[in-house]
Amino acid sequence: MDDVERFNEAVRLLPCALRERAWALPAPDKRCVEELRLRAGQRMTALMPEGEVNLGGEAVTARDLELLVEIATGASVHSAREMLRRGFIACRGGCRVGLCGSAILSGGEVTGFRAISSASIRIGRERQGIADGLLPGLFRAGAFRSTLILSPPGGGKTTLLREIVRRVSSPGPLGPGNRVGLCDERGEIAALREGRPELAVGVKTDVLDACPKAAAVMMLLRTMNPQVIALDEITAPEDTAAIGYARNCGVELIATAHALDPEDLRRRPLYRDMLADGIFENMVIIRAAGGRREYELVGGEVR
């Protein structure tokens, strides 16, 4: 599936009345759209590397947003309730619909949304080759070393993570390929469909999706004998605890975190202990520059 097909897959999630505006984008723009954003009362926009572009047409209505959820869930809210509880719906082709609105609370927990006020359709992208310059630096003595990818939200962490996973698990100049256990909680790294990943994640990758990260790490450790475990967005103490446990078992890690740089990361209590323990030997910092992304590798044991 190429970038235009992935864009088309995302557009099919829109109510018919909104599709025309998105189809009308020129092909080069379709290739670089990162998200389609819908806000009730505003016109639909496309998030491009240079910023949000207004797609014109009629303003998005609350009814459009309801239809979007109906399309994304296949008119089956009951099947998607765990995802809805966490504010998103994973869809075909690695697309993810993020939702905002009036949350429904039950027993102190969010169980869904009543009035949806905005939605963001994030388009899963494969960028094969983006890690070529980084990869030799992620290996020491022929073995992959634990790596943490940093960037602000929307910086391209998941795309880089997917590409590193693909390369680390595939035979190539850097080795025969590692067994990688991939925790894909939101189903946007591998986009499993009927057991097969729709996005390339390498030949030796075992994907565990729709499972909370901490539980997934422990399951992979017990069942799949991984050499490397990959997970997106460390956000909770359980995640850091599971990562520490995996590292103590001799498994290397690839993970991502929301942060501008290592200093930003060190300021947060959640990551401080993890960094003090020297779990990650490499850090990759993603920076956006003029619509492009630049990767900086910080090597050595990161503390």
Add this chain to the structure above:
Amino acid sequence: MIRGIGALLVICATGAMGLLGAAGLRRRAAAIGGIIVSLELMENEICSRMTPMRDVLDMLSRTAPVSARGLYRRACEGMSAIGRCSFYAVWRGAVETSRELRLRPEEAETLAELGLCLGRYDVKEQAEAISRVRRRMEVYLKRAEEERDRDGKLHAIFGVVSGLFAAIILL
């Protein structure tokens, strides 16, 4: 001779009309019974297995009682229209075009209104809605069975007798 054949044809025609009427009443009761059984299957699939709606409809179009399969087949086919219209519109359309069910307007409305809940709310709310519709369909079934038992024979006898009268008058 020709008069005799003509009289026989008239009797056969009116008798067949009466029998068709009786068969219609039987089919109506069977269809309502089929809907009740299929709603139970639907409730189990949604509430116990969290099966997506398209899969539920597809399964019921193959495994529901024969009398109700057309409804689910049409609803399943209509799922591709979601985006242009809501699931409620798809479901209502399927109910309204399933004329083989011989539902009365009140019965069809009860079934169509289920589309307002299906796939839209959490399992508990959907289960309650399905149970509510099933209970009402059971009331309709009882009424349809009474009509079948009471009017079925009447239709057949009235058809043959009216044919006989017509034949006597014509002869």
